[in-house]
Amino acid sequence: MMDLVIPDKTHDESRQGEALVLDAVAGKNNGRKLYIESYGCAMNFSDSEIVASILSEKGFETTGDYSNADVIFINTCSIRENAETRVRNRLKEFKVAKSKNPGMVVGVLGCMAERLKAKFLEEEKLVDVVVGPDAYRDLPNLIDQVDSGQKAVNVLLSREETYADISPVRLNSNGINAFVSIMRGCDNMCSFCVVPFTRGRERSRDPFSIVKECQDLFDKGYREVTLLGQNVDSYKWANEDGTDKVNFANLLELVALIHPDLRVRFSTSHPKDITDEVLYTIAKYDNICNYIHLPVQSGNSRVLELMNRTYDREWYINRIDAIRRIIPDCAISTDVITGFCTETDEEHKETVSMMEYVQYDFAYMFMYSERPGTLAAKRYADDIPEEVKAARLTEIVALQQKYSHIRLQNQLGKVQKVLIEGFSKKSKNDYAGRTDQNAMMVFPVDERYKPGQYVNVLAERCTTATLMGTIVPPDPLKGE
Numbered sequence: 325m326m327d328l329v330i331p332d333k334t335h336d337e338s339r340q341g342e343a344l345v346l347d348a349v350a351g352k353n354n355g356r357k358l359y360i361e362s363y364g365c366a367m368n369f370s371d372s373e374i375v376a377s378i379l380s381e382k383g384f385e386t387t388g389d390y391s392n393a394d395v396i397f398i399n400t401c402s403i404r405e406n407a408e409t410r411v412r413n414r415l416k417e418f419k420v421a422k423s424k425n426p427g428m429v430v431g432v433l434g435c436m437a438e439r440l441k442a443k444f445l446e447e448e449k450l451v452d453v454v455v456g457p458d459a460y461r462d463l464p465n466l467i468d469q470v471d472s473g474q475k476a477v478n479v480l481l482s483r484e485e486t487y488a489d490i491s492p493v494r495l496n497s498n499g500i501n502a503f504v505s506i507m508r509g510c511d512n513m514c515s516f517c518v519v520p521f522t523r524g525r526e527r528s529r530d531p532f533s534i535v536k537e538c539q540d541l542f543d544k545g546y547r548e549v550t551l552l553g554q555n556v557d558s559y560k561w562a563n564e565d566g567t568d569k570v571n572f573a574n575l576l577e578l579v580a581l582i583h584p585d586l587r588v589r590f591s592t593s594h595p596k597d598i599t600d601e602v603l604y605t606i607a608k609y610d611n612i613c614n615y616i617h618l619p620v621q622s623g624n625s626r627v628l629e630l631m632n633r634t635y636d637r638e639w640y641i642n643r644i645d646a647i648r649r650i651i652p653d654c655a656i657s658t659d660v661i662t663g664f665c666t667e668t669d670e671e672h673k674e675t676v677s678m679m680e681y682v683q684y685d686f687a688y689m690f691m692y693s694e695r696p697g698t699l700a701a702k703r704y705a706d707d708i709p710e711e712v713k714a715a716r717l718t719e720i721v722a723l724q725q726k727y728s729h730i731r732l733q734n735q736l737g738k739v740q741k742v743l744i745e746g747f748s749k750k751s752k753n754d755y756a757g758r759t760d761q762n763a764m765m766v767f768p769v770d771e772r773y774k775p776g777q778y779v780n781v782l783a784e785r786c787t788t789a790t791l792m793g794t795i796v797p798p799d800p801l802k803g804e
Contacts, residue, residue: 354383359393363411364401366552366591367523368434370503372399373492375433375460380493382464391421395429395467400436402518405693411436415450429470431455435522438479439697445475457508457523458482481509481524488533491540500745500776501548502541506534506575510554512594514621515632515699516661516692519554526554528561531570531578538579542586547743547776549579551590557597573601580609585778587743588612589762592619595643596635603650614651615685615762618643619659623678624671627664632699637674644682655685655731655761660720663713664692665704672716679720683727685761686789691717725788732763732786739782739796740765744775765791 358379362372375397387393396418401407415430422428431453432444441454452470455463456479466476486508494502510519511526538549553559559572570578579588588609593602593616606612618640622628625636647654660675679687691713694706740759748754748766755775756766767781773795781793 353385356384356394357387357392358384358395358397359387359390360397360399361390361414362399364399364403364407364435366503366550367505367554368399368401370492370505370552371434371457371460373494373503374487374490374505375399375463376493377490378460378463390418391424393421393428395431396421397431397433399433402435402439402522402695404690405695408436408440412450415444419450429453429467431466431470433457433460435518438481438522439518441477441479445477452476454479456481458485460487461485483525483527486527486529488529491537498746498775499545500743501550502546503552504534504537504541504549505529505552506556507553507559511558512555512634513632513699515630515703516621516664516695518695518698521697523554526558528559531561531575534575535578535582538586539582542583545776547585547778548587548589551575551579551588553590553592555592555594555597556590557593557599557602571601573599573605576602576605576612577609580605580612584611586611587760589615591617593617595620595640596633598643600646600650603646606654607651613760613762614654615657615760616647616654617657617659618647620675620678620682621659621661622664622667622671623675624667627667627671630665630700630704631661637678640678641681653761655763656682657762658682658684658687660687660689661692662689662716662720663708665700665706665708667708676720676723679723679727683731684724685731685763686728687720687724689717689720689724729786729788732788732791735759735761735763735783735791736786737783739780740791740793742767742779742781744773744777744779746775759791763791764789765793767793767795770795 360372360375362368384395390396398411398414398418400411418430422430430451432451433455434457437454437456444451444454453466453476455466458481459478462478466478469476507526507528509524509526513520541549557572559575560569562569576588576590588611595618598618606614620640621631621633623637628636644656647656662672662675692706692708694701742757742759742765744755745757746755748756753769754766755769756764759765765781765783773779780796780798782796783791783793785792
């Protein structure tokens with residue numbers, strides 16, 4: 325068995341949640357206990373499922389208590405300074421456990437691995453093994469190397485590795501929702517971002533393995549897949565002679581056609597790449613969710629140019645208008661950075677006005693934090709005072725809370741199709757699940773329905789973040 329720590333939300337900001345247990349592969353047990361903890365974005369959690377698959381084949385058994393583990397891996401995030409701080413603090417806790425069990429192996433996986441390998445291994449001496457996101461197949465060998473008394477490192481990036489042949493071990497355990505990685509790496513080189521340096525160049529997984537994985541999930545009872553990539557809209561695959569080509573719109577359609585009851589989500593889109601073809605594909609299929617995460621980062625064209633986002637304010641607004649025209653009921657979320665290098669008060673106001681124009685359903689908002697090794701760190705001074713960054717962040721957070729509430733209020737009185745994901749966090753008397761537009765809905769348990777089933781729910785009231793309602797009985801006249 326293995327453990328994975330799942331956060332409340334899988335996005336840029338690291339959050340720690342409960343450990344979930346996976347049964348060991350039948351007939352394989354090497355007598356060693358393994359603990360995996362994952363932080364950061366959904367891609368990291370998908371990667372941890374790949375790691376779990378590789379190591380379960382070697383017979384590792386898990387413990388829910390890391391202090392009893394023989395091997396500890398922490399899958400890391402470098403996107404924000406706060407994420408790195410949490411990881412380093414966690415490693416110090418693991419170091420204490422290791423001092424009581426000198427034979428314990430502690431390793432760092434993922435995005436922090438290459439950038440901080442020297443500090444982890446030599447200066448701070450926190451870990452024994454450091455492994456980058458393209459080297460997970462090498463983990464059994466690296467563990468053996470540590471067992472022989474050596475430190476172990478493999479942070480080589482690949483232009484080919486997609487792990488397409490590895491069937492991920494599902495660690496979110498509800499048997500309903502699953503992540504499916506469709507591509508790895510990123511070519512965009514946004515000046516504030518470390519991802520191209522920590523995850524390497526962009527490469528797309530073949531569509532046959534993606535569709536097969538989604539079909540297998542559906543056959544096992546899963547009812548929702550989220551297609552993952554740093555920039556899903558740049559997905560592209562072709563066979564060797566170039567006669568067959570698949571873009572992201574084509575892939576969405578292939579997955580949607582598996583079954584009408586398989587709900588399809590995706591993340592993340594890039595404003596420069598999202599096409600009308602993708603939007604029309606979403607509109608065509610009821611089981612492709614009407615929800616798009618479209619990071620804006622800034623509402624000002626000069627700041628966007630400094631960020632190397634390769635679009636301007638007008639282009640972004642054009643994409644928003646296209647979404648509203650082609651998918652009128654589509655929910656839109658975003659990422660926003662306040663206080664980027666040289667950002668003026670007037671330029672910040674353009675970000676505010678962009679939020680007022682779009683009225684996002686929700687947003688992930690952060691103060692700019694300089695990441696070593698990025699283009700921004702090399703080219704620009706981090707010259708906005710922290711108190712100014714914080715004040716700007718406070719302003720947009722308050723504004724977003726207002727619009728999030730308005731967007732939910734607009735759903736009141738409407739019947740929403742909800743996939744029951746489980747019980748509400750607050751009460752076993754309530755179910756919780758998400759609507760097509762990715763809004764969380766809470767409603768009283770009805771014993772006729774179980775998690776994994778779709779129900780129609782009348783939205784009756786809401787908080788700033790959650791809809792609450794009641795199940796509406798099916799209408800036989802409509803064939804429900």
